[in-house]
Amino acid sequence: MEELKIQPIRNGTVVDHIPQGQALNVLRVLGVDSATRDVVSVAMNVPSDEMGRKDIVKVEDRRIDSKEADLIALIAPDATVNVVDDYDVTEKHDVSMPDEIRGVLACPNPSCITNTREPVETVFDVRDDEIRCEYCGTVLTDEIAEHLA
């Protein structure tokens, strides 16, 4: 049944097992926005044996590497990332939380130096499931997707 909805792609990346409702946030993490020229398909609320319902994202002609895949772990810790070449899955990544997150998140502390015109990207350290701004020490408490830059 799933196969009917998710048509195979020739080249690109399929991100599967995304928690229901997080597909668009996965795209944000990958930097895919309305300006993209990639062919992007999003399936939401797909019935899944393991997850009940899940979301799936496909980005054609783009290879998501393991570093980008780890960013997906921020919002979809059980996601699987399949890189497809000529209709074959040539790489499979399980995602895992990175030690450090650069540039993807904005610091929620309004007086953090990263929330100014300074020429730096944000850096967050991930330790014991705690995500902490390396500049000001603020810990992200609510949904990480809320802090996507």
Added chain:
Amino acid sequence: MDIINTKEMSKDDIVAVLDRAAEIEPSDALDGDVLALLFFEPSTRTRMSFDTAMKRLGGDTVDMGSVESSSVKKGETLADTVRVVEGYADAIVLRHPREGAARLAAEFVDVPVINAGDGAGHHPTQTLLDLYTVRDNVAAALGDLHVGIMGDLKYGRTVHSLAFALAKFGARITFVSPPSLRVPENVRTELGRAGIEFKEVDGVDDVIDTLDVLYATRIQKERFPDEKEYEKVAGEYRVTPETLETARDDLVLMHPLPRVDEIAPDVDETRHAKYFEQAHNGVPVRMAVLDMVM
């Protein structure tokens, strides 16, 4: 080497600074060296103290002056400012209203950066001089002390750094504050995570007789909805000779200064009052820091 915050300094690093401060004498060790003082917000005391420390070691200082008269006013980024100043000086002392400013500065220059306060963040030389003053005035080891930290524990930047530093040595800590000015949740979580035990009480009377050190902090009027509420709280947390009646003879009373109403003037004459000494200790401690990083 940069001095960004004491949290990232090891116990040994801290002890090394305190030991050096204890023995440092005026000299010409930094003859020919120039220290840049970049104060993006006013802090006359800290600035004078660094200035004095540098000159006592035979060095010289250049001062950016007030933000109003500098390029910052024209919208220059901190990253640009420090890269320009790096060409004038052998080290940079930075005070800035935003958290993380010193870390950012350190990323852009090769000369040592000393954080002299970044917003509500850290002020490591203050923490070091606090520790120095404690160590200099008590016979016991830092780890055997019971330290009360009293006043505005919600916004007080110095007290969070001090609590972490004391905890590094194993000191017992009791926070004394009105419920509205308690240690914030994130600091509490971090202390807990670091395995640090602390107590929280509303008033100092119940614990005063067990304290080795009482560290009073400024309670700022702006934090209260109205004048009356401030006066009430300020009155309850004011240290007077009566507060100290049941204190141990060797209790050390500290305050980062300037004080407003937190300590009554007649406490100054008691043997407990160490806050002016504490302020003076800023010089040898900053001399030690400069001597070590330059």
